[in-house]
Amino acid sequence: MKIERVEIREIRLPLVHFFETSFGRTTLRQVILAEVFSGGISGWGECVAGEGPFYSAECVATAWPVLCDYLAPALSGRDLSGPRDLPVAFQKVRGHRMAKAALESALWDLEARALQIPLWKHLGGTRSEIPCGVSVGIQDSLPQLLEKIEAEAQAGYRKIKLKIKPGWDVEMVRAVREKFPEIPLMVDANSAYTLKDAERLKELDSFRLLMIEQPLAHDDLFEHRRLQELIRTPICLDESIRHARDAQAAIEWGSCRIVNIKMGRVGGLAEARRVHDLCARNGIPVWCGGMLETGIGRAHNIALSTLENFSIPGDVSASKRYYERDVIQPAVEVSQSGTIVPPEGPGIGFQPDRPWIDRLTFRRAVF
Ligand code: OSB
Numbered sequence: 336m337k338i339e340r341v342e343i344r345e346i347r348l349p350l351v352h353f354f355e356t357s358f359g360r361t362t363l364r365q366v367i368l369a370e371v372f373s374g375g376i377s378g379w380g381e382c383v384a385g386e387g388p389f390y391s392a393e394c395v396a397t398a399w400p401v402l403c404d405y406l407a408p409a410l411s412g413r414d415l416s417g418p419r420d421l422p423v424a425f426q427k428v429r430g431h432r433m434a435k436a437a438l439e440s441a442l443w444d445l446e447a448r449a450l451q452i453p454l455w456k457h458l459g460g461t462r463s464e465i466p467c468g469v470s471v472g473i474q475d476s477l478p479q480l481l482e483k484i485e486a487e488a489q490a491g492y493r494k495i496k497l498k499i500k501p502g503w504d505v506e507m508v509r510a511v512r513e514k515f516p517e518i519p520l521m522v523d524a525n526s527a528y529t530l531k532d533a534e535r536l537k538e539l540d541s542f543r544l545l546m547i548e549q550p551l552a553h554d555d556l557f558e559h560r561r562l563q564e565l566i567r568t569p570i571c572l573d574e575s576i577r578h579a580r581d582a583q584a585a586i587e588w589g590s591c592r593i594v595n596i597k598m599g600r601v602g603g604l605a606e607a608r609r610v611h612d613l614c615a616r617n618g619i620p621v622w623c624g625g626m627l628e629t630g631i632g633r634a635h636n637i638a639l640s641t642l643e644n645f646s647i648p649g650d651v652s653a654s655k656r657y658y659e660r661d662v663i664q665p666a667v668e669v670s671q672s673g674t675i676v677p678p679e680g681p682g683i684g685f686q687p688d689r690p691w692i693d694r695l696t697f698r699r700a701v702f
């Protein structure tokens with residue numbers, strides 16, 4: 336597979352509703368997309384880095400120059416056997432996993448398209464339907480939140496994840512539980528707490544939560560283990576798991592009982608699959624996280640979610656929850672029973688809407 340051309344672009348598009356976490360509110364997405372060309376076809380990937388260095392150190396302002404100055408030039412003109420060669424091609428660049436994943440996932444799409452098979456089958460996926468949940472951000476008021484949850488439950492979603500932070504936690508969850516006693520519920524703190532808050536976090540044990548996601552520091556495994564010994568609710572790690580070695584340590588130490596897998600956070604689909612396989616071997620269930628992706632990243636998440644051990648509904652939901660008009664056709668839709676059926680077309684199985692993507696493009700670089 337001779338890489339003839341690589342295109343990196345940043346598109347900008349508004350979210351239908353703002354999305355607020357413990358680290359801030361997003362209204363306008365800035366998204367880097369990668370397109371890799373070989374043999375008359377191309378594959379697409381999305382960089383899930385955020386607008387600022389708040390979820391992770393990596394953000395659009397770091398991913399753009401790393402992609403343009405190092406990663407895309409290391410790829411363009413090269414003859415690769417496939418995406419599995421990328422760790423070697425990118426070896427000299429430390430970290431910057433989201434930037435790497437944008438190109439790596441584009442290569443997976445390209446390879447599956449060349450083979451004329453769906454990416455999910457190429458990855459070894461077995462699920463003909465994936466269960467979906469939603470991540471509901473911090474709202475301006477409790478009535479607004481309850482209204483939102485009602486709508487998502489009506490739409491059929493199988494898991495509701497609530498963003499929490501100090502001041503929007505125990506009382507909020509209590510109110511939600513009172514109104515929705517049966518709904519599968521979890522919370523995500525995005526590192527808003529410390530071990531000193533253990534007593535408060537322990538109060539969450541009474542609400543039958545599926546899990547609490549990333550309560551403590553973004554780069555911690557040690558204190559999460561301490562916390563897991565103090566609370567009954569399973570801890571799920573997101574930010575702390577950067578690769579399969581982190582997952583291995585977290586499992587051996589008991590830092591978590593569930594793992595959120597985001598292909599961008601771990602540097603690509605191959606590493607995401609490694610984390611998945613490792614968790615499967617250790618009896619740790621996984622689910623696919625989301626990063627407010629456009630259709631391209633969303634399509635990759637759908638493909639990944641077809642792997643066997645993605646047994647918990649992920650943060651993979653319908654395009655219309657995020658964007659008025661998505662960048663792929665057709666848009667991602669979720670059935671009334673809260674599932675997505677992975678597409679049968681080649682590669683990611685959705686067609687990037689090039690004219691629309693061109694109109695949204697803020698800057699572009701070609702290699
Ligand atoms: O922690 O899972 C997270 C969005 C941006 C950054 C971090 C996270 C999230 C979400 C959104 O929870 C999930 C989605 O894409 O709907």
Ligand code: MG
Binds near residue numbers: 523525549573574595
């Ligand atoms: Mg999270």
